[in-house]
Every structure is written in C-alpha cells, then in structure tokens.
Amino acid sequence: MDGYLITILSNIGMVSFVALSAYILLLSGQISFGQQAYFGIGAYVAGIATVMWQWPLAGALLFGSLAAGAAAGLVGLATLRLSGIYFAMATLAFAEIMRIAAELFVYRRDIGGIESGPDGVDGFRDIRYFFANEFSPLETCLIVYALLATVLAILCIIERTRAGRMLRQIGEDPLLAEVHGINVMSVRMIAALAAGAVAGLGGGLYAHLMTYVEPKSFDIMLGVHALAYGLIGGLGTAFGPILGVLIDIGLLESTRIFHGYRMIVFGGLVAVLLIVRPRGLLDEVAVSRIRRALRRRRDAGD
Amino acid sequence: MAAVDLAQNTLDGLMIGSSYALLAIGFTLIFGVMRRLNLAYGPTIMAGVYLGTAAFISFGAPILVILAIVVIGAAVVGLYVERLCFRPFGEAARTASMVASFALWMQIEEAAMHLLPRHMNPFPPLLSAPPLQIGPLLLRADHLVMLAATLLIAGAVTYFLARTRFGLAIRAVIDQPRAAAIVGIHVQRVMMLTFVLASAVGGLAGFLIAATDAQVTAMIGMWATTKGLVAMMLGGLGSVKGAIAGGLLLGVLEAHAQWFLGPQVRDMVAWGLLFVLLAFWPGGLMGSKALDRTMAVGRRV
Numbered sequence: 001m002d003g004y005l006i007t008i009l010s011n012i013g014m015v016s017f018v019a020l021s022a023y024i025l026l027l028s029g030q031i032s033f034g035q036q037a038y039f040g041i042g043a044y045v046a047g048i049a050t051v052m053w054q055w056p057l058a059g060a061l062l063f064g065s066l067a068a069g070a071a072a073g074l075v076g077l078a079t080l081r082l083s084g085i086y087f088a089m090a091t092l093a094f095a096e097i098m099r100i101a102a103e104l105f106v107y108r109r110d111i112g113g114i115e116s117g118p119d120g121v122d123g124f125r126d127i128r129y130f131f132a133n134e135f136s137p138l139e140t141c142l143i144v145y146a147l148l149a150t151v152l153a154i155l156c157i158i159e160r161t162r163a164g165r166m167l168r169q170i171g172e173d174p175l176l177a178e179v180h181g182i183n184v185m186s187v188r189m190i191a192a193l194a195a196g197a198v199a200g201l202g203g204g205l206y207a208h209l210m211t212y213v214e215p216k217s218f219d220i221m222l223g224v225h226a227l228a229y230g231l232i233g234g235l236g237t238a239f240g241p242i243l244g245v246l247i248d249i250g251l252l253e254s255t256r257i258f259h260g261y262r263m264i265v266f267g268g269l270v271a272v273l274l275i276v277r278p279r280g281l282l283d284e285v286a287v288s289r290i291r292r293a294l295r296r297r298r299d300a301g302d
Numbered sequence: 303m304a305a306v307d308l309a310q311n312t313l314d315g316l317m318i319g320s321s322y323a324l325l326a327i328g329f330t331l332i333f334g335v336m337r338r339l340n341l342a343y344g345p346t347i348m349a350g351v352y353l354g355t356a357a358f359i360s361f362g363a364p365i366l367v368i369l370a371i372v373v374i375g376a377a378v379v380g381l382y383v384e385r386l387c388f389r390p391f392g393e394a395a396r397t398a399s400m401v402a403s404f405a406l407w408m409q410i411e412e413a414a415m416h417l418l419p420r421h422m423n424p425f426p427p428l429l430s431a432p433p434l435q436i437g438p439l440l441l442r443a444d445h446l447v448m449l450a451a452t453l454l455i456a457g458a459v460t461y462f463l464a465r466t467r468f469g470l471a472i473r474a475v476i477d478q479p480r481a482a483a484i485v486g487i488h489v490q491r492v493m494m495l496t497f498v499l500a501s502a503v504g505g506l507a508g509f510l511i512a513a514t515d516a517q518v519t520a521m522i523g524m525w526a527t528t529k530g531l532v533a534m535m536l537g538g539l540g541s542v543k544g545a546i547a548g549g550l551l552l553g554v555l556e557a558h559a560q561w562f563l564g565p566q567v568r569d570m571v572a573w574g575l576l577f578v579l580l581a582f583w584p585g586g587l588m589g590s591k592a593l594d595r596t597m598a599v600g601r602r603v
Contacts, residue, residue: 267407267412
C-alpha cells in the first residue's frame with residue numbers, strides 16, 4: 001500500500017472515533033456540538049503522558065481516554081438535565097472554553113535536551129512516540145483500526161443488550177422511558193461518559209499519528225462534522241457514522257475529483273440526502289431489513 | 303482614570319452589542335417559528351455581504367445600492383436555505399434540519415470564497431465623520447448609527463409582531479402551529495416569509511457591521527452564527543426583547559473582558575457566562591417565567 005492511501009485510511013479511522021462519540025449521544029436523544037473537546041483533552045493528555053512523562057503508548061492512550069471520560073462526566077453533571085438547543089449550546093460553550101484554554105496552556109520542559117510540551121497557540125509539537133519506536137505507517141494504521149474495531153464491537157454488543165435498547169428508547173421518548181422505570185439521568189450519564197472516553201481515545205491516537213496537535217484541530221467544525229457523519233451514514237447502527245466518514249473523507253476529500261468545489265458538492269448532496277432519508281442511509285428500517293435478509297440467508301444455508 | 307475606562311468600555315460595548323442584538327433578533331425569529339436551529343444563518347448573511355462587496359469592488363456601486371444588494375441577497379439565500387433545509391422536513395426530523403443547514407453552511411461559504419477569494423476585502427465605510435467628544439468619552443458616529451438602526455429595527459419588528467395581522471399570524475404559529483393551521487393560517491407560508499424576513503434583518507446587521515469595520519473577512523459567516531447564537535441564548539429564546547438584552551450584555555461584557563484580560567480571555571468569558579447561565583439558569587435574562595415555555599420549545603429541537 002502506498003503512503004497516501006495509508007494516511008487517508010488512518011484519518012478516516014481517527015475521525016470515526018469522534019463520529020461514534022457524537023452518535024452515542026444522538027442515540028440517547030442529545031445533540032452535542034462539543035464532542036471535539038474530549039478529542040482535544042485526549043490528544044493533549046496522551047501526548048503529555050508519552051512525551052513529558054515517558055509513559056508507554058497503551059498507558060498514555062488509556063489515561064487520555066479516561067481523562068476525557070472524566071471531563072465528560074463533570075460536564076454531564078452540569079448539562080445533562082438540559083435538552084435540545086440548550087444542551088447543544090452548553091456543550092459548544094464548554095468545547096470553546098477548552099479550545100481557548102488550550103491556546104493559553106503552556107507546559108514546557110526539557111526532555112532529553114529538547115524543550116517540548118504544549119506551547120499555547122502554537123500547539124503541542126514533536127509527539128514522536130511512533131517515530132522514536134520505529135513504527136511504520138502501516139503498523140500505526142493497524143493500531144488505529146484494531147482499537148476502532150474493538151470500540152465498534154463493544155458498541156454493537158451493547159446495542160443488542162437491554163442497556164442498548166434502553167438508550168434508544170430514551171432517545172425516542174424520554175418521558176415514556178421514565179414511565180417504564182428507566183432511570184433516564186443515569187443512562188444518559190453513562191452514555192456521556194462513554195462518548196467522552198471514545199472521543200478521547202481518538203484524540204490520543206490523533207496526537208501520536210500526526211505528531212502534533214493544536215487548539216485549531218478541535219474547533220467547532222470537527223464537532224459539527226462528527227454530528228453530521230452520524231446523520232449521513234445513518235442512526236440505525238454504529239456502522240452508520242463510519243459510513244458517513246467514509247463518504248466525506250474517503251470519497252470526496254481524498255479523490256480530489258471536486259477540487260475547490262468539494263463543499264459545494266458535499267453540502268448539496270447532504271441536504272438532498274437528508275430530505276430523502278432524514279435518519280441517514282443506514283437508518284433503523286434499513287438496518288432491520290439487512291438483519292432480516294442476513295438471517296434468511298443463514299437459515300437457507302442450514 | 304479607571305472610571306473613565308469603565309464608562310468608555312461600557313459605551314463601546316453597547317455599540318458593538320447593538321450589532322449582536324440585530325443578529326440575535328433574526329436568529330430568534332427563525333427559531334421561534336421553526337423551532338429548529340438554522341446554522342446557515344451566518345453564512346446567509348455572509349453571502350449577502352459578499353455580493354455587496356463584489357458589487358463595490360467591480361462597479362464601485364454607491365452605498366445605498368450596496369445596502370439593497372446585501373439585504374436582498376441575504377433574503378434570497380435565506381429562501382434557498384429554507385427550501386432545502388426546513389420546508390421538506392416535518393416535526394420528526396429536527397436534527398436533520400440542523401445538519402442540513404450545516405451542510406449548506408459549508409456550501410455557501412465555499413461559494414462565497416469563489417466569489418471573493420481573498421481573506422480580507424474592502425467595504426465602503428458608513429460615515430467618515432470624526433468621532434464625537436462627550437466629556438472625556440469618545441463616540442464613533444457610525445457606531446451611533448448602528449445603535450439607532452438596531453433600536454429602529456427592534457421597534458419595527460416588535461410593532462410588526464404586536465400590531466399587524468401578519469405579525470399575529472407569526473405569533474400564532476410560534477405558540478401553536480397546529481391550532482394556527484386549524485384557524486386557517488397558511489403555516490408554511492408564514493414560516494417561509496418569517497425566514498426571509500429574519501434573513502433580511504441579518505443582512506442588514508451584516509451590512510452595518512461590515513460598513514463600520516470598512517472591511518469584510520472570510521470569518522464573518524462563522525462570526526455571525528456564533529455571536530448571534532450566544533446573544534440569543536443569553537437573552538432567553540424566542541423573545542425580541544431578550545435578543546436585544548442578550549446582544550447588549552454580550553457586547554458590554556466583551557468590551558470589559560478585552561480591556562482587562564485580553565482578546566483570548568474575552569471569548570472565554572463570553573462562553574463561560576453562557577455555560578454557567580445554561581447550567582444554572584437556563585431561562586436566560588428573561589428569567590424563570592419564560593423558562594417553562596422556552597424549555598418546552600427547546601425540547602422540540
């Protein structure tokens with residue numbers, strides 16, 4: 001595989017984490033404009049762990065993901081009782097506060113003769129873990145996809161359990177869910193924690209693959225794109241948001257067929273697509289059809 | 303001297319805040335009738351302002367012609383957004399509307415960049431009169447025009463909503479769309495016209511802002527969306543008075559924060575205030591009386 005293809009694949013993989021993060025909250029009926037904040041927290045924390053504290057990668061990624069999850073929990077305490085535009089704006093406000101905080105955040109130390117660490121607006125450069133440990137681009141790409149596959153598998157399993165159905169029911173009608181004895185607040189809290197941790201994991205990977213992260217990397221554009229991917233790809237399955245990322249980055253950005261007009265094409269395409277399929281390509285109906293077809297084929301095979 | 307600084311900051315903040323208030327009035331009208339967020343509101347304004355700027359650069363159009371181009375341009379692009387993002391969706395697909403409007407945001411912004419590729423473009427200034435001196439305070443004449451225009455438009459919109467037949471129809475659609483339809487109001491037409499009206503108000507705001515700065519940058523779309531949204535949320539949703547209060551508060555707050563803490567912290571203070579308000583006092587400036595109603599509206603987003 002050539003380098004360009006690997007880079008594109010890695011990008012698709014990393015953005016998928018944020019898309020999945022927004023998707024988890026969408027399932028619970030909450031629209032967040034702020035999942036990029038947890039992506040940023042994960043990126044900075046994991047980067048600091050490998051560069052400044054010389055941690056191994058696995059520990060750093062885990063710590064970054066946990067830190068992002070913890071931040072999401074704290075924000076959740078203040079915002080989860082809000083709904084609709086109130087929740088969306090509160091999460092956006094938090095994400096913008098974090099982005100500006102990153103612009104002001106300076107933590108420089110001398111590491112092995114080189115001054116490194118986050119440097120305000122200039123961002124956090126030289127996160128060279130993969131380079132220093134001689135990982136090839138293919139290997140790093142495989143790490144991204146192994147983690148993405150793990151997250152996807154967990155999400156798919158949860159969606160088939162009682163907890164997953166509770167989450168969807170809350171998304172459909174929180175009042176009805178409450179009447180059925182579901183503790184809406186705690187399920188939403190767990191969803192928010194999970195969404196934060198997933199975005200944080202993606203951020204940690206991003207920082208190490210890109211070797212740098214700057215406050216601009218997690219502005220509002222990333223958050224709203226992540227939200228859009230779920231709606232384009234479909235809200236019926238966790239593969240939906242990934243399909244959305246594939247369509248945008250894989251098809252439009254990387255092939256460069258619409259160079260200079262990509263957004264004009266993509267914007268129009270998405271608007272028209274949503275008119276035809278307001279819950280995305282792989283919406284609940286499509287997913288249950290596919291499941292039924294698969295089951296029929298399996299039964300016929302037996 | 304500190305007292306003079308405080309007074310000067312407050313004055314500057316009120317002037318800038320009046321443009322935020324105009325943006326928030328347009329936003330709140332759209333949100334009121336649609337109950338959906340129009341993320342393409344800022345880019346709609348950008349499209350109008352860019353068309354006006356292009357006319358200024360290419361033909362040296364006089365300022366009143368530019369004003370007309372900006373307002374009509376914004377209204378037409380607003381109609382396009384309404385047709386593609388709001389008209390086709392029913393009650394069930396509010397998120398889809400919002401994401402579709404985001405998609406058009408990207409589209410309109412790229413189209414505008416093809417029209418004027420440079421990051422910064424000149425715009426004809428509103429007035430070239432020297433600043434007025436009131437005691438130790440300085441007041442720019444064009445800022446005064448902006449404040450006057452805001453109050454005038456806010457008054458006109460309030461009068462229009464309260465006293466005209468069409469305004470009554472708008473309020474009916476805001477309160478109870480189904481009941482409005484039952485008594486014979488053409489709800490979709492009211493929604494469309496309100497949308498176009500709000501986009502035109504936004505265009506006017508964009509014109510005033512560009513003329514006061516005597517320049518337009520590519521950031522104006524994003525800027526208008528975020529400032530308008532924050533001002534609207536600060537004031538509480540769905541009220542013209544709240545939009546004005548929110549806009550002026552945001553302006554004054556930013557002016558003081560910029561003076562005492564610098565431009566980066568300025569933005570942080572505005573977002574921080576919004577976060578705290580939403581977390582602890584979600585009704586906005588209009589207080590808890592409006593809360594129940596606006597929460598009910600918010601739930602339908």
